[in-house]
Amino acid sequence: xxxxxxxxxxxxxxxxxxxxxxxxxxxxxxxxxxxxxxxxxxxxxxxxxxxxxxxxxxxxxxxxxxxxxxxxxxxxxxxxxxxxxxxxxxxxxxxxxxxxxxxxxxxxxxxxxxxxxxxxxxxxxxxxxxxxxxxxxxxxxxxxxxxxxxxxxxxxxxxxxxxxxxxxxxxxxxxxxxxxxxxxxxxxxxxxxxxxxxxxxxxxxxxxxxxxxxxxxxxxxxxxxxxxxxxxxxxxxxxxxxxxxxxxxxxxxxxxxxxxxxxxxxxxxxxxxxxxxxxxxxxxxxxx
Amino acid sequence: xxxxxxxxxxxxxxxxxxxxxxxxxxxxxxxxxxxxxxxxxxxxxxxxxxxxxxxxxxxxxxxxxxxxxxxxxxxxxxxxxxxxxxxxxxxxxxxxxxxxxxxxxxxxxxxxxxxxxxxxxxxxxxxxxxxxxxxxxxxxxxxxxxxxxxxxxxxxxxxxxxxxxxxxxxxxxxxxxxxxxxxxxxxxxxxxxxxxxxxxxxxxxxxxxxxxxxxxxxxxxxxxxxxxxxxxxxxxxxxxxxxxxxxxxxxxxxxxxxxxxxxxxxxxxxxxxxxxx
Numbered sequence: 001x002x003x004x005x006x007x008x009x010x011x012x013x014x015x016x017x018x019x020x021x022x023x024x025x026x027x028x029x030x031x032x033x034x035x036x037x038x039x040x041x042x043x044x045x046x047x048x049x050x051x052x053x054x055x056x057x058x059x060x061x062x063x064x065x066x067x068x069x070x071x072x073x074x075x076x077x078x079x080x081x082x083x084x085x086x087x088x089x090x091x092x093x094x095x096x097x098x099x100x101x102x103x104x105x106x107x108x109x110x111x112x113x114x115x116x117x118x119x120x121x122x123x124x125x126x127x128x129x130x131x132x133x134x135x136x137x138x139x140x141x142x143x144x145x146x147x148x149x150x151x152x153x154x155x156x157x158x159x160x161x162x163x164x165x166x167x168x169x170x171x172x173x174x175x176x177x178x179x180x181x182x183x184x185x186x187x188x189x190x191x192x193x194x195x196x197x198x199x200x201x202x203x204x205x206x207x208x209x210x211x212x213x214x215x216x217x218x219x220x221x222x223x224x225x226x227x228x229x230x231x232x233x234x235x236x237x238x239x240x241x242x243x244x245x246x247x248x249x250x251x252x253x254x255x256x257x258x259x260x261x262x263x264x265x266x267x268x269x270x271x272x273x274x275x276x277x278x279x280x281x282x283x284x285x286x287x288x
Numbered sequence: 289x290x291x292x293x294x295x296x297x298x299x300x301x302x303x304x305x306x307x308x309x310x311x312x313x314x315x316x317x318x319x320x321x322x323x324x325x326x327x328x329x330x331x332x333x334x335x336x337x338x339x340x341x342x343x344x345x346x347x348x349x350x351x352x353x354x355x356x357x358x359x360x361x362x363x364x365x366x367x368x369x370x371x372x373x374x375x376x377x378x379x380x381x382x383x384x385x386x387x388x389x390x391x392x393x394x395x396x397x398x399x400x401x402x403x404x405x406x407x408x409x410x411x412x413x414x415x416x417x418x419x420x421x422x423x424x425x426x427x428x429x430x431x432x433x434x435x436x437x438x439x440x441x442x443x444x445x446x447x448x449x450x451x452x453x454x455x456x457x458x459x460x461x462x463x464x465x466x467x468x469x470x471x472x473x474x475x476x477x478x479x480x481x482x483x484x485x486x487x488x489x490x491x492x493x494x495x496x497x498x499x500x501x502x503x504x505x506x507x508x509x510x511x512x513x514x515x516x517x518x519x520x521x522x523x524x525x526x527x528x529x530x531x532x533x534x535x536x537x538x539x540x541x542x543x544x545x546x547x548x549x550x551x552x553x554x555x556x557x558x559x560x561x562x563x564x565x
Contacts, residue, residue, distance in 0.1 A: 106316065111543075
């Protein structure tokens with residue numbers, strides 16, 4: 001067919017570009033993790049696995065790893081539960097549906113920086129609107145900047161607020177594909193709303209739910225910006241997880257090699273999850 | 289269906305809807321009305337009703353800070369990212385769907401893999417490479433970094449669009465004497481326009497909202513984009529909340545306007561997973 005040579009040429013360029021933009025940096029990240037480097041301009045020294053040994057032997061690595069699991073676990077749990085709730089709501093006969101749907105999706109589009117700033121303003125210890133609300137209801141306000149557990153709960157809440165619409169939209173799209181006859185049959189059999197949800201909706205949407213949870217796991221475990229912008233990993237490293245640790249080591253402590261080793265370890269964990277994803281949802285060649 | 293619902297159930301549904309709307313929208317509402325308050329009312333008892341209405345925060349922000357420079361930087365970087373992404377993702381996605389060869393699914397697989405990559409994991413090695421090339425701390429380096437987010441997304445989304453268009457459509461045009469390029473531009477591209485628009489919107493969105501790459505790549509104040517620039521104001525000033533909220537509102541404004549007029553594309557793209565994160 002005509003024009004095939006041009007297409008192959010384009011594809012060659014595409015290959016090169018992919019390699020340059022994505023594969024080479026990934027390789028370079030691994031390379032850095034085997035070197036001793038105290039800045040990006042200094043002469044690297046090859047030290048094998050020493051960075052990994054150093055990193056894995058420090059308690060701060062394991063603490064950060066654990067906090068990452070806590071952060072990812074809770075954010076995914078709440079995002080999924082709330083997201084399903086929102087999707088069921090938007091699937092029902094709510095008034096002004098397009099507007100409600102738009103507003104429900106909006107948090108997902110906002111830059112993380114403005115969410116972090118706005119919530120910090122709302123939670124300001126003296127004049128924040130939330131703080132005043134909490135006081136008005138007669139509770140004591142605990143400043144999130146001084147208590148690790150409260151700070152963690154805060155970044156989890158913000159993350160749930162921002163990223164729940166991802167689950168909502170995926171679940172909402174899935175709901176449209178559940179055959180209506182199933183519900184009719186269940187209704188005839190006398191199943192109530194909760195039983196219909198539990199025995200029809202959830203089983204029908206299991207594939208959607210699996211994809212959503214895997215993707216959320218990949219992204220929440222490596223989420224950097226919301227934590228950095230809100231707490232900088234503090235107070236007393238109470239919200240420092242692996243990406244924050246990698247960033248601090250690289251750009252604040254000038255241990256580029258060790259920072260790269262932390263990244264590489266996260267990368268290995270991440271790749272394991274991605275392989276589970278590809279195994280569960282193979283790219284279908286026949287789809288073509 | 290609607291009539292099936294008793295009054296009590298409908299009231300409950302409306303109440304839950306209202307709750308959901310307040311939950312989703314209140315922080316945005318609060319950001320906007322705070323940005324119009326002067327210090328006296330900002331730091332007094334918080335009233336939920338909008339007003340009093342002042343422009344002082346905007347005047348300070350646009351007159352006395354680097355905000356206008358950051359705004360221009362953001363526009364430049366986002367525009368560049370959109371252009372590069374559109375050109376390459378259209379070409380790549382089209383070639384991949386029209387050629388038959390072994391291992392082409394590997395390209396798509398790599399794109400999907402790259403799409404799942406967390407930004408921080410690419411940011412550190414990319415920065416190191418930019419230092420070696422001598423282009424660290426430039427808007428160009430930030431643009432290139434943003435393409436690592438947008439290009440996989442563009443190829444992935446457009447691959448889905450192009451493969452739906454039967455090859456017969458172009459072959460018919462080519463039999464009628466069109467060149468391949470002409471057949472592509474006149475026949476295929478118009479059919480995939482919604483996909484192209486979606487990719488353009490989300491490339492802009494990803495570049496406009498990115499903080500992580502901007503933090504790592506840019507050191508000079510004069511070259512920062514809005515999210516990274518605004519964040520430096522938190523440290524510099526003694527928490528000038530009015531100005532920070534004004535700055536936040538102005539970053540959100542283009543997105544809110546786009547969302548209002550192009551919400552069809554937004555919902556379509558979001559449902560396809562266009563925003564990573």
